[in-house]
Structures are given as C-alpha cells and as structure tokens.
Amino acid sequence: xxxxxxxxxxxxxxxxxxxxxxxxxxxxxxxxxxxxxxxxxxxxxxxxxxxxxxxxxxxxxxxxxxxxxxxxxxxxxxxxxxxxxxxxxxxxxxxxxxxxxxxxxxxxxxxxxxxxxxxxxxxxxxxxxxxxxxxxxxxxxxxxxxxxxxxxxxxxxxx
Numbered sequence: 556x557x558x559x560x561x562x563x564x565x566x567x568x569x570x571x572x573x574x575x576x577x578x579x580x581x582x583x584x585x586x587x588x589x590x591x592x593x594x595x596x597x598x599x600x601x602x603x604x605x606x607x608x609x610x611x612x613x614x615x616x617x618x619x620x621x622x623x624x625x626x627x628x629x630x631x632x633x634x635x636x637x638x639x640x641x642x643x644x645x646x647x648x649x650x651x652x653x654x655x656x657x658x659x660x661x662x663x664x665x666x667x668x669x670x671x672x673x674x675x676x677x678x679x680x681x682x683x684x685x686x687x688x689x690x691x692x693x694x695x696x697x698x699x700x701x702x703x704x705x706x707x708x709x710x711x712x713x714x
Contacts, residue, residue: 569618590604
C-alpha cells in the first residue's frame with residue numbers, strides 16, 4: 556500500500572504492508588533510527604513521536620494510519636545544533652545509555668509547548684509513561700525544569 560506522510564518537515568512516500576508499524580517504517584524504510592523500539596507494546600515510550608502534534612507510540616500505530624499525517628521524530632527537533640532542551644539533557648545528565656532519550660525529548664517538547672511552566676509534579680506525570688533504566692529520572696526532570704526556568708520559548712518544540 557502506498558502512503559504519503561510528512562516526516563520532520565519533508566514529504567515522504569513509501570510502499571508498505573498494511574500491518575507495518577509506523578516505528579518500523581520510520582526506522583527501516585526512512586532510516587530514522589532515533590525512533591527506538593523497546594517493548595513493541597507501547598509501554599516503554601522509546602518509540603514516541605509527535606503525530607499531528609500529539610505524542611504517539613509509533614510501535615502501536617500502523618504506518619497506513621499515519622497516511623496524510625505529519626510526524627516529528629527526535630531527528631526533526633534540531634537540524635544543525637542541539638536545541639536548548641537537548642543541551643539541557645546533556646548538561647543535567649538526563650541521559651546515560653540514551654535508549655529512552657528520544658522518547659523523553661519528544662514528550663518534553665509536547666509538555667513545554669502545552670505548558671511552558673510545568674511544576675515538578677507535572678513534569679514527572681508527563682514522563683511517567685516513558686521508562687528509563689539508567690538515570691533514576693532525576694536528571695531528566697532537572698533538564699526539563701532548567702529549560703522551563705531559563706526561557707520557556709526556547710525548547711525547540713515544533714508547532
């Protein structure tokens with residue numbers, strides 16, 4: 556089946572089987588390996604992307620369901636240099652192995668776009684659906700809070 560989606564601002568057309576997930580299309584057909592696949596059940600959050608501006612677990616969305624949609628992956632958050640949010644993750648040790656980082660960043664972009672001044676509790680609630688085995692979440696929360704405190708308009712969030 557032929558589908559057309561806009562990924563990171565670029566219109567892409569692909570042939571895919573109706574059962575192919577959006578995560579597999581992004582990773583294997585379009586080469587966007589920043590979309591990580593962990594549990595393949597939507598529980599870990601490593602495959603999180605923005606689908607028409609809202610976070611979605613790309614392992615639970617069929618590629619054909621995204622036909623005509625706009626998708627933003629972690630690769631689409633920055634083009635030439637790190638966004639302030641990405642830099643804050645680095646500065647505050649909000650990443651270690653990096654497996655959860657793309658999903659965490661995408662969730663944080665949506666959070667800061669929709670709520671430029673979240674409380675620590677709201678940050679923790681927003682990232683609660685994304686699993687991290689390395690950081691204990693403290694650095695991730697600190698990184699998001701630092702961007703909130705520096706300048707809410709500079710998170711690099713699309714849309």
